[in-house]
Amino acid sequence: MDAMNTKRQEDAVNKMVQNEIKMSGKDVCVSYGEKQALFDVNLDIPAKQVTALIGPSGCGKSTFLRCLNRMNDTIDICKVSGDIRLDDQDIYDHDIDVVELRARVGMVFQKPNPFPKSIFENVGYGPKIHGLVRSKSDLEEVVVKSLQRAGLFEEIKDRLHEPGTGLSGGQQQRLCIARAIAVSPEVILMDEPCSALDPIATAKVEELIDELRENYTIVIVTHSMQQAARVSQQTAMFHLGKLVEVDETDTIFTNPSNQKTQDYITGRYG
């Protein structure tokens, strides 16, 4: 009985540690000019977990994701209000350096977009501009490590100085992941990273995401319910710019509390 109690307590502690909040959004509203795209979204993103954002097209998943590293700043007409925090610090605060924020919150895009440069330069670019490496050998180490973590190194180790654009689609996407992790971010945002990939490449990337969870907090937008179920621990369902439901992935997929979520995951619309 005692033993069981302690076990329970341990679990609870574990869970609390696990559920330490890395990023959080409070009352996030986003509008593009006249058109409001997000309405009062409140979402916590637990550390070292994968959070999946799902929902029908145009419901604001990407918009929310791009708020998390202020990628929306690049769009002139985009206005963000509300409170978004990274480690309890408001990232829209005046004295936040966007460049530094984006180094901490990396991003992987829907379509693989390696620079038209060599694989080495692709991965080394981030560390170089952030001054993370002192010497050439340091840089080499970072590049190799990042490629290894992205599970790409073995495949391309003799081609480090060939153009990154010459790789296959799946390899390119993993290269982009390697490029993102080369600057040692804390959070990685992924916007439908597998939508342009074939099933085998997708499986590889999913496997990679699962491994990366150990060290990084990951937020992934996905269109595939199976993918959300496979890789994420928490799932947030968006609909028409509103956050409809957020819960542990298992719960969402087995016992959604919202009818819309139920409809969506059973494929009734979307």
Add this chain to the structure above:
Amino acid sequence: MTDTTNTYVKTASLEERRSLQKKRYASERKFKYLGLGAILVSLGFLVMLLMTIVGNGIPAFTYNYVKLPIDLTKVDPEKPEKANYGKFVKSAIADAIPYMSDRKGKRLARGLVSGGAAIDVRNQVVGDVSMAGQNADVEVPVSDFADLYLKGLTAKPILTKPDAAIKVSDVEGDVDVTLSAAVFDEFLARVKETISSEASRLNTRMANLQLSLDNQREIAANSQDTLAVESAKKSITSLEAQLAGFKTKFDALIVRRNNTAAREVLDTSMPSLLLKVGGGVVKITEVEGMSAKGEVIIPLEQKEASAGEWQMQEILEAEENRKFSDKEVAVVDRLVAEGRIENRLNTIFFKKGASREPELAGIWGAVVGSFFTMIITLALSFPLGVAAAIYLEEFAPKNKFTSIIEVNINNLAAVPSIVFGLLGLAVFLNFFELPRSAPLVGGMVLALMTLPTIIIASRAALKAVPPSIREAALGVGASKIQAVFHHVLPLAMPGILTGTIIGMAQALGETAPLLMIGMVAFVVDVPAGIFDPATVLPVQIYMWADFPEPGFQQKTAAAIMVLLGFLILMNAIAVLLRKKFERRW
């Protein structure tokens, strides 16, 4: 669903579809052939243009020089520039052409050598002092018409070796020529042809006169206006007199033409015939099948020659229609035979600046002027244009102000270039008081003209870089500047460079704005810097095209070739840069 389609859409029958298909194929074929035709036509024009330019220009790249034995013994090696080279050249010409001994002949001989020969010799001696104090064979340029003749561009002769023996009555002065066979027949026939065509020309003039005569007669007969009748009567008498004069002339010509064997007197309106016989030259003045009268131009050594040992030289172009007389032809031919004439690369053309004498005018001044001007243009318009494009494309907020700027830049590209010249005149010359005719100002004006081109091309190139590249850079934490300079700009570079080179090529060929700021000035010296008065290639071409001398016509074509050469070179560089920087993404 399928039901509705079947009910509402009446499907075309097989034949209808066939004929539709046929029509479609036919129109496609027609369009294809039209396109092909258009390309062939423009290609044809291009080839024609190039061929005329190259054909006209090539001769100007070489020039003929005559070797003169010049007595330089009186030149002081200490002060070689101080001697009277004009006199030396004059006496050297007299030595080289001794058979032109009378005053007129001497003048003619001197006219065969370039007017700038003395200056040229002085320059040569100053350049190589060891020539001073010696008797030296010096090469000097021939006159422009002699050069044209030597290149076969004027007074083109036909040489034949007749199959008859010849006897000339004397070695100099007026002579009689007798032949053993009627080898002059053919030439005589040509003379008759000339007469015949002159007769027909006269005929048309007579017809015209007759028309106006009839007209006046009508007025005289029917007009109520006494004044008009009076003046009509006056013109009738004068017209009748003219017509009568023409008529007699015409009749005489017809008689001459019809009498095919009759002796003809050769005046300057007739083809010329020169005989190269016994070491001299006889110009024929009266000709018949087997005999002729003539005048010795270059004294003979022998009065007789057998078949195959003498030559007939016919020049069909009438002497009065050309600027190179029979005597000059004879003398130049003699100089060639003596090996005194050499055709070689026209160093003057490539090394010298402008001159009023075609044989002394060169392209180098204009090339250097163009070079300095282009440097200024590039140095101003490239950084400014690219910076403006980057700002507008990557950083500028999208508001009314920037869109007004955008529209105006696009409009600037369509402004006629001469307007930029006016602007340059008003602002750079009159307000800032910069030097006239200087490459600095020319470059500034052309930079203004090139800027819109570069900005538009650069913006298009920047826009063509996919946004995903920018996102990728920003996503790993590059600042906006870093994203632009590390990733976007390098990818846009080929497009930017192509646009720049196209803009520069435009500027290189521009004349009008430079005329406004005085770069049309006659500049003899090759400019040494951007403040020196200078001219540029297209302006030089423009000026040369305006000069009447045929020597300048050649130079014009040659200068166009040089300009085209530079343009082709620039375009080749653009292609190479494109290839080199081009990357796929």
